[in-house]
Amino acid sequence: MSTLTQSRQKTPLVVRTIKELRETLARRRSETSGLKTGFVPTMGFLHDGHGSLIRRSAAENGLTVLSIFVNPLQFGPTEDLDRYPRDEERDLKLAQREGADIVFLPSVQEMYPRRALTRVLVSEVTESLCGASRPGHFDGVGTVVSKLFHIVEPTRAYFGLKDAQQVAVVQQMVDDLNFNVEIVACPTLREQDGLALSSRNVYLSPQQRVEALVLSRTLQQASHWSKEAGITAGQLEERVRLALSRSPLASIDYAELRRYPSLEAIEPQQQLDEALQHSPLLLALAVRFGNTRLIDNAILSMKGA
Protein backbone atom coordinates (compact mmCIF):
# COMPACT_ATOMS: atom_id res chain seq x y z
CA MET A 1 0.00 0.00 0.00
CA SER A 2 1.53 3.31 -1.03
CA THR A 3 2.06 6.18 1.37
CA LEU A 4 -0.36 8.22 -0.66
CA THR A 5 -3.13 5.66 -0.23
CA GLN A 6 -2.37 5.38 3.47
CA SER A 7 -2.50 9.11 3.99
CA ARG A 8 -5.81 9.17 2.12
CA GLN A 9 -7.30 6.83 4.63
CA LYS A 10 -6.39 8.97 7.64
CA THR A 11 -9.44 10.58 9.25
CA PRO A 12 -9.29 14.30 8.50
CA LEU A 13 -9.17 16.68 11.43
CA VAL A 14 -12.53 18.45 11.76
CA VAL A 15 -12.18 22.06 12.87
CA ARG A 16 -15.12 24.38 13.55
CA THR A 17 -13.50 27.62 14.70
CA ILE A 18 -11.21 30.09 12.93
CA LYS A 19 -8.92 30.20 15.96
CA GLU A 20 -8.42 26.43 16.06
CA LEU A 21 -7.86 26.29 12.30
CA ARG A 22 -5.23 29.06 12.44
CA GLU A 23 -3.45 27.38 15.35
CA THR A 24 -3.51 24.00 13.61
CA LEU A 25 -2.16 25.47 10.37
CA ALA A 26 0.58 27.42 12.21
CA ARG A 27 1.65 24.21 13.98
CA ARG A 28 1.74 22.14 10.80
CA ARG A 29 3.68 24.86 8.98
CA SER A 30 6.23 25.20 11.77
CA GLU A 31 6.73 21.41 11.75
CA THR A 32 7.32 21.27 7.98
CA SER A 33 9.10 24.26 6.52
CA GLY A 34 7.93 25.17 3.03
CA LEU A 35 4.69 23.20 3.49
CA LYS A 36 2.33 23.86 0.55
CA THR A 37 -1.35 24.17 1.42
CA GLY A 38 -4.05 23.27 -1.07
CA PHE A 39 -7.52 24.65 -0.35
CA VAL A 40 -10.88 23.44 -1.65
CA PRO A 41 -13.72 25.80 -0.65
CA THR A 42 -17.17 24.17 -0.98
CA MET A 43 -20.75 24.45 0.22
CA GLY A 44 -20.81 20.74 1.10
CA PHE A 45 -23.15 17.97 -0.11
CA LEU A 46 -20.05 16.78 -1.88
CA HIS A 47 -20.02 14.82 -5.10
CA ASP A 48 -17.19 13.46 -7.20
CA GLY A 49 -16.67 16.88 -8.78
CA HIS A 50 -15.58 18.12 -5.36
CA GLY A 51 -13.78 14.79 -4.93
CA SER A 52 -11.67 15.51 -8.01
CA LEU A 53 -10.63 18.89 -6.58
CA ILE A 54 -9.63 17.31 -3.25
CA ARG A 55 -7.70 14.54 -5.03
CA ARG A 56 -5.82 17.03 -7.14
CA SER A 57 -5.02 19.20 -4.13
CA ALA A 58 -3.81 16.17 -2.15
CA ALA A 59 -1.57 15.18 -5.05
CA GLU A 60 -0.08 18.67 -5.44
CA ASN A 61 0.28 19.86 -1.82
CA GLY A 62 1.59 18.60 1.49
CA LEU A 63 -1.59 19.70 3.26
CA THR A 64 -5.15 19.87 1.96
CA VAL A 65 -7.84 21.94 3.66
CA LEU A 66 -11.46 21.45 2.64
CA SER A 67 -14.01 24.00 3.80
CA ILE A 68 -17.74 23.32 3.95
CA PHE A 69 -19.79 26.46 4.46
CA VAL A 70 -23.17 27.33 2.99
CA ASN A 71 -22.54 31.06 2.70
CA PRO A 72 -25.77 33.03 3.25
CA LEU A 73 -24.20 36.13 1.66
CA GLN A 74 -24.23 34.59 -1.83
CA PHE A 75 -27.91 33.57 -1.80
CA GLY A 76 -30.62 36.01 -2.86
CA PRO A 77 -33.74 36.47 -0.68
CA THR A 78 -35.82 34.19 -2.96
CA GLU A 79 -33.12 31.56 -3.46
CA ASP A 80 -32.60 28.08 -2.01
CA LEU A 81 -30.48 28.85 1.08
CA ASP A 82 -32.85 27.14 3.50
CA ARG A 83 -33.34 24.04 1.42
CA TYR A 84 -29.73 23.80 0.22
CA PRO A 85 -28.88 20.10 0.75
CA ARG A 86 -26.59 19.15 3.64
CA ASP A 87 -25.08 15.83 4.75
CA GLU A 88 -22.10 16.33 7.02
CA GLU A 89 -21.49 12.65 7.75
CA ARG A 90 -21.38 11.67 4.10
CA ASP A 91 -19.20 14.72 3.29
CA LEU A 92 -16.64 13.72 5.92
CA LYS A 93 -16.44 10.20 4.46
CA LEU A 94 -15.82 11.59 0.99
CA ALA A 95 -13.25 14.06 2.37
CA GLN A 96 -11.40 11.19 4.03
CA ARG A 97 -11.54 8.98 0.95
CA GLU A 98 -10.16 11.72 -1.31
CA GLY A 99 -7.31 12.76 0.97
CA ALA A 100 -8.34 15.95 2.80
CA ASP A 101 -6.21 16.56 5.91
CA ILE A 102 -8.36 19.20 7.56
CA VAL A 103 -12.09 19.88 7.14
CA PHE A 104 -13.12 23.38 8.20
CA LEU A 105 -16.82 23.41 9.11
CA PRO A 106 -17.61 26.84 10.58
CA SER A 107 -21.08 27.95 11.67
CA VAL A 108 -22.67 31.08 10.19
CA GLN A 109 -22.11 32.72 13.60
CA GLU A 110 -18.39 31.86 13.42
CA MET A 111 -18.00 33.37 9.94
CA TYR A 112 -20.26 36.39 10.53
CA PRO A 113 -20.18 37.05 14.29
CA ARG A 114 -21.53 40.57 13.88
CA ARG A 115 -23.03 42.68 11.15
CA ALA A 116 -20.29 42.70 8.50
CA LEU A 117 -19.79 46.10 6.89
CA THR A 118 -17.10 45.11 4.38
CA ARG A 119 -17.67 43.73 0.88
CA VAL A 120 -15.26 42.69 -1.82
CA LEU A 121 -16.86 43.72 -5.09
CA VAL A 122 -15.72 42.77 -8.57
CA SER A 123 -17.29 44.72 -11.43
CA GLU A 124 -17.84 43.87 -15.15
CA VAL A 125 -16.98 40.16 -15.02
CA THR A 126 -19.79 39.76 -12.44
CA GLU A 127 -22.43 41.65 -14.40
CA SER A 128 -23.52 39.10 -17.02
CA LEU A 129 -24.69 35.44 -16.88
CA CYS A 130 -25.23 34.29 -13.26
CA GLY A 131 -24.33 37.77 -12.01
CA ALA A 132 -27.28 39.21 -13.95
CA SER A 133 -29.67 36.40 -12.90
CA ARG A 134 -28.57 36.41 -9.27
CA PRO A 135 -27.95 40.04 -8.16
CA GLY A 136 -25.46 40.21 -5.29
CA HIS A 137 -24.42 36.57 -5.72
CA PHE A 138 -20.82 37.30 -6.69
CA ASP A 139 -20.48 40.04 -4.04
CA GLY A 140 -21.15 37.25 -1.54
CA VAL A 141 -18.72 34.93 -3.30
CA GLY A 142 -15.91 37.51 -3.43
CA THR A 143 -16.39 38.41 0.22
CA VAL A 144 -16.49 34.85 1.59
CA VAL A 145 -13.61 33.66 -0.60
CA SER A 146 -11.55 36.63 0.67
CA LYS A 147 -12.37 35.66 4.26
CA LEU A 148 -11.50 32.01 3.66
CA PHE A 149 -8.24 32.89 1.89
CA HIS A 150 -7.25 35.06 4.87
CA ILE A 151 -8.09 32.29 7.31
CA VAL A 152 -6.46 29.39 5.42
CA GLU A 153 -3.64 31.31 3.66
CA PRO A 154 -3.39 28.64 0.96
CA THR A 155 -0.64 28.18 -1.62
CA ARG A 156 -3.20 26.98 -4.19
CA ALA A 157 -7.00 27.03 -4.28
CA TYR A 158 -9.06 24.63 -6.39
CA PHE A 159 -12.29 25.59 -8.16
CA GLY A 160 -14.44 23.63 -10.62
CA LEU A 161 -14.98 24.97 -14.12
CA LYS A 162 -18.68 24.11 -13.99
CA ASP A 163 -18.85 27.51 -12.29
CA ALA A 164 -16.70 29.09 -15.00
CA GLN A 165 -17.85 32.60 -14.15
CA GLN A 166 -16.95 32.02 -10.51
CA VAL A 167 -13.45 30.97 -11.57
CA ALA A 168 -13.17 34.13 -13.69
CA VAL A 169 -14.41 36.33 -10.82
CA VAL A 170 -12.08 34.78 -8.25
CA GLN A 171 -9.10 35.02 -10.62
CA GLN A 172 -9.89 38.69 -11.32
CA MET A 173 -10.14 39.39 -7.58
CA VAL A 174 -6.89 37.55 -6.86
CA ASP A 175 -5.07 39.49 -9.61
CA ASP A 176 -6.52 42.89 -8.67
CA LEU A 177 -5.93 42.52 -4.92
CA ASN A 178 -2.59 40.65 -5.15
CA PHE A 179 -3.76 37.66 -3.16
CA ASN A 180 -0.73 35.37 -2.80
CA VAL A 181 -2.52 32.24 -4.02
CA GLU A 182 -2.58 30.26 -7.26
CA ILE A 183 -6.08 29.56 -8.58
CA VAL A 184 -6.34 26.08 -10.12
CA ALA A 185 -9.35 25.65 -12.42
CA CYS A 186 -10.41 22.00 -12.75
CA PRO A 187 -12.62 20.36 -15.42
CA THR A 188 -16.32 19.68 -14.87
CA LEU A 189 -17.12 16.11 -13.86
CA ARG A 190 -20.13 14.40 -15.45
CA GLU A 191 -22.39 11.42 -14.93
CA GLN A 192 -21.99 8.61 -17.47
CA ASP A 193 -24.86 10.08 -19.48
CA GLY A 194 -23.30 13.56 -19.54
CA LEU A 195 -25.14 15.45 -16.77
CA ALA A 196 -22.69 17.77 -15.01
CA LEU A 197 -22.30 16.84 -11.34
CA SER A 198 -24.03 19.34 -9.05
CA SER A 199 -25.28 19.28 -5.47
CA ARG A 200 -28.55 20.63 -6.86
CA ASN A 201 -29.14 17.54 -9.05
CA VAL A 202 -30.86 15.86 -6.06
CA TYR A 203 -33.76 18.28 -6.46
CA LEU A 204 -34.65 16.88 -9.92
CA SER A 205 -37.69 14.62 -10.42
CA PRO A 206 -37.02 11.50 -12.57
CA GLN A 207 -38.62 13.24 -15.55
CA GLN A 208 -36.59 16.43 -15.00
CA ARG A 209 -33.45 14.32 -14.57
CA VAL A 210 -33.96 12.85 -18.05
CA GLU A 211 -34.64 16.21 -19.64
CA ALA A 212 -31.67 17.82 -17.86
CA LEU A 213 -29.45 15.98 -20.34
CA VAL A 214 -30.40 18.66 -22.84
CA LEU A 215 -27.66 20.88 -21.34
CA SER A 216 -24.69 18.59 -21.94
CA ARG A 217 -26.12 17.31 -25.24
CA THR A 218 -26.53 20.84 -26.55
CA LEU A 219 -23.01 21.82 -25.47
CA GLN A 220 -21.63 18.84 -27.39
CA GLN A 221 -23.60 19.76 -30.48
CA ALA A 222 -22.49 23.38 -30.14
CA SER A 223 -18.89 22.26 -30.09
CA HIS A 224 -19.44 20.66 -33.52
CA TRP A 225 -21.42 23.63 -34.86
CA SER A 226 -18.66 26.00 -33.76
CA LYS A 227 -16.33 24.38 -36.30
CA GLU A 228 -18.61 25.11 -39.29
CA ALA A 229 -16.95 27.53 -41.68
CA GLY A 230 -18.36 31.05 -41.38
CA ILE A 231 -20.74 30.41 -38.46
CA THR A 232 -21.33 33.56 -36.41
CA ALA A 233 -21.70 34.00 -32.66
CA GLY A 234 -25.35 34.95 -33.11
CA GLN A 235 -26.08 31.88 -35.23
CA LEU A 236 -24.51 29.56 -32.67
CA GLU A 237 -26.45 31.12 -29.79
CA GLU A 238 -29.66 30.85 -31.81
CA ARG A 239 -29.15 27.15 -32.51
CA VAL A 240 -28.31 26.52 -28.85
CA ARG A 241 -31.47 28.27 -27.64
CA LEU A 242 -33.55 26.38 -30.17
CA ALA A 243 -32.08 23.04 -29.04
CA LEU A 244 -32.73 23.86 -25.37
CA SER A 245 -36.28 25.04 -26.04
CA ARG A 246 -37.18 21.63 -27.52
CA SER A 247 -37.11 20.24 -23.98
CA PRO A 248 -40.66 20.90 -22.65
CA LEU A 249 -39.67 21.10 -18.95
CA ALA A 250 -36.67 23.37 -19.56
CA SER A 251 -36.99 27.11 -19.06
CA ILE A 252 -33.94 29.00 -20.33
CA ASP A 253 -32.42 31.50 -17.90
CA TYR A 254 -29.55 32.32 -20.24
CA ALA A 255 -27.61 30.73 -23.10
CA GLU A 256 -24.79 33.02 -24.10
CA LEU A 257 -21.46 33.08 -25.80
CA ARG A 258 -18.89 35.41 -24.22
CA ARG A 259 -15.15 35.95 -24.20
CA TYR A 260 -13.31 33.98 -21.53
CA PRO A 261 -12.18 34.85 -18.93
CA SER A 262 -13.11 38.54 -19.40
CA LEU A 263 -16.79 37.64 -20.08
CA GLU A 264 -16.95 40.52 -22.55
CA ALA A 265 -19.84 40.33 -25.02
CA ILE A 266 -19.29 39.29 -28.65
CA GLU A 267 -21.01 40.96 -31.59
CA PRO A 268 -23.68 38.51 -32.94
CA GLN A 269 -22.43 38.98 -36.49
CA GLN A 270 -18.83 38.13 -35.59
CA GLN A 271 -17.57 34.85 -37.05
CA LEU A 272 -16.41 32.35 -34.44
CA ASP A 273 -13.07 31.56 -36.07
CA GLU A 274 -12.24 35.28 -36.00
CA ALA A 275 -13.43 35.72 -32.43
CA LEU A 276 -11.39 32.74 -31.27
CA GLN A 277 -8.19 34.34 -32.50
CA HIS A 278 -8.36 36.83 -29.61
CA SER A 279 -9.43 34.66 -26.66
CA PRO A 280 -11.25 31.44 -25.82
CA LEU A 281 -15.04 31.73 -25.76
CA LEU A 282 -17.39 30.55 -23.04
CA LEU A 283 -20.71 29.07 -24.04
CA ALA A 284 -22.65 29.27 -20.77
CA LEU A 285 -26.09 27.82 -20.07
CA ALA A 286 -28.48 28.26 -17.14
CA VAL A 287 -31.76 26.40 -17.37
CA ARG A 288 -34.57 25.95 -14.85
CA PHE A 289 -36.42 22.69 -14.31
CA GLY A 290 -39.24 23.61 -11.96
CA ASN A 291 -37.57 25.31 -8.97
CA THR A 292 -34.17 23.88 -9.80
CA ARG A 293 -31.72 25.96 -11.75
CA LEU A 294 -28.88 24.06 -13.44
CA ILE A 295 -25.81 25.53 -15.09
CA ASP A 296 -23.32 24.03 -17.50
CA ASN A 297 -20.81 25.39 -19.99
CA ALA A 298 -18.16 24.67 -22.57
CA ILE A 299 -15.03 26.64 -23.26
CA LEU A 300 -14.30 26.87 -26.96
CA SER A 301 -10.73 27.49 -28.01
CA MET A 302 -8.81 27.77 -31.28
CA LYS A 303 -8.31 24.03 -31.50
CA GLY A 304 -12.01 23.37 -30.90
CA ALA A 305 -13.65 22.65 -27.55
Add this chain to the structure above:
Amino acid sequence: MSTLTQSRQKTPLVVRTIKELRETLARRRSETSGLKTGFVPTMGFLHDGHGSLIRRSAAENGLTVLSIFVNPLQFGPTEDLDRYPRDEERDLKLAQREGADIVFLPSVQEMYPRRALTRVLVSEVTESLCGASRPGHFDGVGTVVSKLFHIVEPTRAYFGLKDAQQVAVVQQMVDDLNFNVEIVACPTLREQDGLALSSRNVYLSPQQRVEALVLSRTLQQASHWSKEAGITAGQLEERVRLALSRSPLASIDYAELRRYPSLEAIEPQQQLDEALQHSPLLLALAVRFGNTRLIDNAILSMKGA
Protein backbone atom coordinates in the same frame (compact mmCIF):
# COMPACT_ATOMS: atom_id res chain seq x y z
CA MET B 1 26.75 51.15 20.51
CA SER B 2 23.77 48.88 20.98
CA THR B 3 22.68 46.30 18.42
CA LEU B 4 19.48 48.27 18.01
CA THR B 5 21.32 51.44 17.08
CA GLN B 6 23.58 49.54 14.72
CA SER B 7 20.67 47.89 12.94
CA ARG B 8 19.03 51.30 12.63
CA GLN B 9 21.98 52.57 10.70
CA LYS B 10 21.90 49.81 8.10
CA THR B 11 20.76 51.09 4.71
CA PRO B 12 17.29 49.70 4.06
CA LEU B 13 16.81 47.55 0.98
CA VAL B 14 14.85 49.51 -1.63
CA VAL B 15 12.45 47.32 -3.59
CA ARG B 16 10.28 48.57 -6.46
CA THR B 17 8.47 45.45 -7.67
CA ILE B 18 5.98 43.14 -6.00
CA LYS B 19 7.86 40.09 -7.23
CA GLU B 20 11.17 41.21 -5.72
CA LEU B 21 9.48 42.15 -2.44
CA ARG B 22 7.76 38.76 -2.18
CA GLU B 23 11.01 36.93 -2.95
CA THR B 24 12.93 39.01 -0.42
CA LEU B 25 10.31 38.42 2.29
CA ALA B 26 10.17 34.67 1.56
CA ARG B 27 13.98 34.48 1.86
CA ARG B 28 14.07 36.41 5.16
CA ARG B 29 11.26 34.30 6.59
CA SER B 30 12.91 31.03 5.59
CA GLU B 31 16.17 32.21 7.21
CA THR B 32 14.48 33.11 10.51
CA SER B 33 11.59 30.90 11.49
CA GLY B 34 8.81 32.77 13.30
CA LEU B 35 10.06 36.11 11.99
CA LYS B 36 7.54 38.86 12.83
CA THR B 37 6.98 41.49 10.15
CA GLY B 38 5.93 45.01 11.05
CA PHE B 39 4.47 47.09 8.22
CA VAL B 40 4.15 50.86 7.93
CA PRO B 41 2.13 51.89 4.85
CA THR B 42 2.63 55.56 3.91
CA MET B 43 2.28 58.00 1.04
CA GLY B 44 5.82 59.28 1.65
CA PHE B 45 7.07 62.83 2.34
CA LEU B 46 7.76 61.36 5.74
CA HIS B 47 7.78 63.32 8.97
CA ASP B 48 8.41 62.32 12.56
CA GLY B 49 4.84 60.99 12.85
CA HIS B 50 5.77 58.33 10.30
CA GLY B 51 9.13 58.07 12.06
CA SER B 52 7.39 57.12 15.30
CA LEU B 53 5.49 54.31 13.51
CA ILE B 54 8.70 52.95 11.98
CA ARG B 55 10.51 53.14 15.35
CA ARG B 56 7.71 51.28 17.09
CA SER B 57 7.57 48.61 14.37
CA ALA B 58 11.36 48.18 14.51
CA ALA B 59 11.18 47.75 18.29
CA GLU B 60 8.35 45.19 18.13
CA ASN B 61 9.26 43.09 15.06
CA GLY B 62 12.27 41.34 13.58
CA LEU B 63 11.63 42.90 10.19
CA THR B 64 10.11 46.27 9.31
CA VAL B 65 8.72 47.04 5.87
CA LEU B 66 7.89 50.65 5.00
CA SER B 67 5.83 51.29 1.86
CA ILE B 68 5.74 54.62 0.09
CA PHE B 69 2.97 54.85 -2.49
CA VAL B 70 0.82 57.83 -3.37
CA ASN B 71 -2.34 55.86 -4.16
CA PRO B 72 -4.35 57.53 -6.97
CA LEU B 73 -7.43 55.49 -6.00
CA GLN B 74 -7.94 57.42 -2.75
CA PHE B 75 -7.78 60.89 -4.31
CA GLY B 76 -10.90 62.52 -5.73
CA PRO B 77 -10.80 64.16 -9.21
CA THR B 78 -10.47 67.66 -7.69
CA GLU B 79 -7.98 66.68 -4.98
CA ASP B 80 -4.24 67.20 -4.62
CA LEU B 81 -2.89 63.97 -6.21
CA ASP B 82 -0.68 65.82 -8.70
CA ARG B 83 0.75 68.27 -6.21
CA TYR B 84 1.06 65.77 -3.34
CA PRO B 85 4.59 66.41 -2.02
CA ARG B 86 7.33 63.85 -2.75
CA ASP B 87 10.97 63.58 -1.69
CA GLU B 88 12.30 60.07 -2.09
CA GLU B 89 15.86 60.84 -1.05
CA ARG B 90 14.83 62.47 2.22
CA ASP B 91 12.31 59.67 2.88
CA LEU B 92 15.00 57.01 2.49
CA LYS B 93 17.24 58.84 5.00
CA LEU B 94 14.41 58.98 7.53
CA ALA B 95 13.57 55.30 6.89
CA GLN B 96 17.18 54.36 7.56
CA ARG B 97 17.45 56.50 10.69
CA GLU B 98 14.27 55.02 12.20
CA GLY B 99 15.14 51.39 11.49
CA ALA B 100 13.18 50.26 8.40
CA ASP B 101 14.68 47.12 6.87
CA ILE B 102 12.90 47.22 3.53
CA VAL B 103 11.37 50.19 1.71
CA PHE B 104 8.78 49.23 -0.90
CA LEU B 105 8.49 51.98 -3.52
CA PRO B 106 6.22 50.69 -6.29
CA SER B 107 5.15 52.73 -9.31
CA VAL B 108 1.47 53.28 -10.09
CA GLN B 109 1.95 50.90 -13.05
CA GLU B 110 3.31 48.22 -10.68
CA MET B 111 0.35 48.52 -8.30
CA TYR B 112 -2.32 48.93 -11.00
CA PRO B 113 -0.92 47.24 -14.13
CA ARG B 114 -4.35 47.04 -15.77
CA ARG B 115 -7.80 48.42 -15.15
CA ALA B 116 -8.61 47.07 -11.66
CA LEU B 117 -12.20 45.81 -11.35
CA THR B 118 -12.11 44.86 -7.66
CA ARG B 119 -12.86 47.18 -4.75
CA VAL B 120 -12.90 46.56 -1.01
CA LEU B 121 -15.75 48.64 0.35
CA VAL B 122 -16.51 49.32 3.99
CA SER B 123 -19.92 50.84 4.72
CA GLU B 124 -21.23 52.99 7.64
CA VAL B 125 -17.89 53.79 9.30
CA THR B 126 -16.79 55.37 5.97
CA GLU B 127 -19.88 57.49 5.48
CA SER B 128 -19.29 60.40 7.87
CA LEU B 129 -16.42 62.87 8.45
CA CYS B 130 -13.70 62.50 5.75
CA GLY B 131 -15.80 59.83 4.01
CA ALA B 132 -18.58 62.39 3.51
CA SER B 133 -16.17 65.19 2.45
CA ARG B 134 -14.11 62.95 0.17
CA PRO B 135 -16.44 60.52 -1.67
CA GLY B 136 -14.64 57.33 -2.68
CA HIS B 137 -11.60 58.13 -0.52
CA PHE B 138 -12.01 55.18 1.84
CA ASP B 139 -12.85 52.81 -1.03
CA GLY B 140 -9.41 53.63 -2.34
CA VAL B 141 -7.87 53.22 1.11
CA GLY B 142 -9.52 49.82 1.75
CA THR B 143 -8.51 48.56 -1.68
CA VAL B 144 -4.87 49.62 -1.53
CA VAL B 145 -4.41 48.50 2.09
CA SER B 146 -5.83 45.08 1.10
CA LYS B 147 -3.36 44.88 -1.79
CA LEU B 148 -0.43 45.90 0.41
CA PHE B 149 -1.43 43.44 3.15
CA HIS B 150 -1.53 40.64 0.56
CA ILE B 151 1.88 41.64 -0.79
CA VAL B 152 3.66 42.15 2.56
CA GLU B 153 1.70 39.62 4.70
CA PRO B 154 2.62 41.50 7.89
CA THR B 155 2.23 40.34 11.47
CA ARG B 156 1.40 43.89 12.58
CA ALA B 157 0.57 47.07 10.69
CA TYR B 158 1.09 50.54 12.14
CA PHE B 159 -1.26 53.48 11.54
CA GLY B 160 -1.29 56.98 13.02
CA LEU B 161 -4.32 58.14 15.01
CA LYS B 162 -4.24 61.53 13.31
CA ASP B 163 -6.26 59.67 10.68
CA ALA B 164 -8.55 58.18 13.35
CA GLN B 165 -11.28 57.37 10.86
CA GLN B 166 -8.76 55.54 8.67
CA VAL B 167 -7.73 53.44 11.68
CA ALA B 168 -11.40 52.64 12.36
CA VAL B 169 -12.04 51.73 8.70
CA VAL B 170 -8.95 49.51 8.44
CA GLN B 171 -9.77 47.77 11.74
CA GLN B 172 -13.35 47.13 10.57
CA MET B 173 -12.08 45.70 7.28
CA VAL B 174 -9.53 43.50 9.04
CA ASP B 175 -12.20 42.16 11.43
CA ASP B 176 -14.84 41.61 8.73
CA LEU B 177 -12.50 39.92 6.24
CA ASN B 178 -10.40 38.00 8.80
CA PHE B 179 -7.09 39.52 7.71
CA ASN B 180 -4.40 37.82 9.79
CA VAL B 181 -2.78 41.06 10.95
CA GLU B 182 -2.78 43.11 14.14
CA ILE B 183 -3.56 46.80 13.63
CA VAL B 184 -1.48 49.01 15.93
CA ALA B 185 -2.89 52.53 16.34
CA CYS B 186 -0.22 55.07 17.34
CA PRO B 187 -0.65 58.55 18.87
CA THR B 188 -0.52 61.73 16.77
CA LEU B 189 2.82 63.53 16.84
CA ARG B 190 2.85 67.33 17.12
CA GLU B 191 5.16 70.26 16.60
CA GLN B 192 6.31 72.04 19.78
CA ASP B 193 3.47 74.55 19.35
CA GLY B 194 0.83 71.81 18.99
CA LEU B 195 0.30 71.55 15.20
CA ALA B 196 -0.27 67.91 14.27
CA LEU B 197 2.47 66.64 11.94
CA SER B 198 1.20 66.20 8.38
CA SER B 199 2.82 65.97 4.96
CA ARG B 200 0.35 68.64 3.87
CA ASN B 201 1.69 71.23 6.37
CA VAL B 202 4.28 72.27 3.74
CA TYR B 203 1.48 73.82 1.73
CA LEU B 204 0.72 76.41 4.44
CA SER B 205 1.75 80.04 4.05
CA PRO B 206 3.40 81.58 7.14
CA GLN B 207 0.12 83.26 8.04
CA GLN B 208 -1.89 80.04 7.55
CA ARG B 209 0.72 78.15 9.58
CA VAL B 210 0.09 80.46 12.55
CA GLU B 211 -3.68 80.18 12.26
CA ALA B 212 -3.54 76.38 11.83
CA LEU B 213 -2.80 76.22 15.57
CA VAL B 214 -6.52 76.79 16.07
CA LEU B 215 -7.07 73.03 15.55
CA SER B 216 -4.87 71.71 18.36
CA ARG B 217 -5.76 74.64 20.64
CA THR B 218 -9.47 74.00 20.20
CA LEU B 219 -9.04 70.28 20.84
CA GLN B 220 -7.24 71.07 24.09
CA GLN B 221 -9.98 73.46 25.16
CA ALA B 222 -12.61 70.89 24.20
CA SER B 223 -10.95 68.34 26.41
CA HIS B 224 -11.44 70.70 29.37
CA TRP B 225 -15.01 71.60 28.34
CA SER B 226 -15.91 67.92 28.08
CA LYS B 227 -15.38 67.58 31.84
CA GLU B 228 -17.95 70.25 32.74
CA ALA B 229 -20.87 68.72 34.59
CA GLY B 230 -23.94 68.32 32.39
CA ILE B 231 -22.39 69.51 29.12
CA THR B 232 -24.09 67.95 26.10
CA ALA B 233 -22.63 66.70 22.82
CA GLY B 234 -24.37 69.51 20.95
CA GLN B 235 -23.03 72.17 23.32
CA LEU B 236 -19.47 70.90 22.95
CA GLU B 237 -19.71 70.83 19.14
CA GLU B 238 -21.14 74.34 19.14
CA ARG B 239 -18.29 75.71 21.28
CA VAL B 240 -15.75 73.95 19.07
CA ARG B 241 -17.22 75.42 15.88
CA LEU B 242 -17.33 78.87 17.44
CA ALA B 243 -13.68 78.61 18.50
CA LEU B 244 -12.62 77.48 14.99
CA SER B 245 -14.65 80.18 13.29
CA ARG B 246 -12.74 82.89 15.17
CA SER B 247 -9.76 82.15 12.93
CA PRO B 248 -10.34 84.34 9.83
CA LEU B 249 -8.41 82.09 7.38
CA ALA B 250 -10.03 78.86 8.60
CA SER B 251 -12.97 77.38 6.73
CA ILE B 252 -14.60 74.52 8.64
CA ASP B 253 -15.15 71.33 6.64
CA TYR B 254 -16.46 69.45 9.67
CA ALA B 255 -16.19 69.55 13.47
CA GLU B 256 -18.06 66.59 14.88
CA LEU B 257 -18.33 64.41 17.92
CA ARG B 258 -18.95 60.71 17.18
CA ARG B 259 -18.66 57.37 18.91
CA TYR B 260 -15.30 55.68 18.48
CA PRO B 261 -14.48 53.42 16.71
CA SER B 262 -17.99 52.85 15.29
CA LEU B 263 -18.32 56.54 14.25
CA GLU B 264 -22.02 56.38 15.08
CA ALA B 265 -23.67 59.75 15.58
CA ILE B 266 -24.52 61.03 19.08
CA GLU B 267 -27.77 62.85 19.87
CA PRO B 268 -26.93 66.57 20.41
CA GLN B 269 -28.89 66.62 23.69
CA GLN B 270 -27.01 63.65 25.15
CA GLN B 271 -24.76 64.50 28.09
CA LEU B 272 -21.11 63.64 27.53
CA ASP B 273 -20.62 61.77 30.81
CA GLU B 274 -23.53 59.51 29.87
CA ALA B 275 -22.32 59.01 26.29
CA LEU B 276 -18.83 58.13 27.50
CA GLN B 277 -20.17 55.25 29.56
CA HIS B 278 -20.82 53.29 26.34
CA SER B 279 -17.72 54.02 24.24
CA PRO B 280 -14.96 56.58 23.78
CA LEU B 281 -15.89 59.59 21.67
CA LEU B 282 -13.99 61.05 18.75
CA LEU B 283 -13.91 64.81 18.35
CA ALA B 284 -12.81 65.16 14.74
CA LEU B 285 -11.92 68.37 12.91
CA ALA B 286 -11.27 69.12 9.25
CA VAL B 287 -10.47 72.72 8.39
CA ARG B 288 -9.36 74.32 5.13
CA PHE B 289 -6.74 77.03 4.89
CA GLY B 290 -6.87 78.15 1.26
CA ASN B 291 -6.44 74.97 -0.80
CA THR B 292 -4.99 73.02 2.11
CA ARG B 293 -7.23 70.82 4.19
CA LEU B 294 -5.93 69.86 7.62
CA ILE B 295 -7.41 67.30 9.98
CA ASP B 296 -6.89 66.72 13.68
CA ASN B 297 -8.80 64.96 16.43
CA ALA B 298 -8.98 64.01 20.07
CA ILE B 299 -10.38 60.80 21.53
CA LEU B 300 -12.32 61.47 24.73
CA SER B 301 -12.67 58.60 27.15
CA MET B 302 -14.16 58.06 30.61
CA LYS B 303 -11.01 59.27 32.33
CA GLY B 304 -10.89 62.43 30.18
CA ALA B 305 -8.87 62.90 27.01
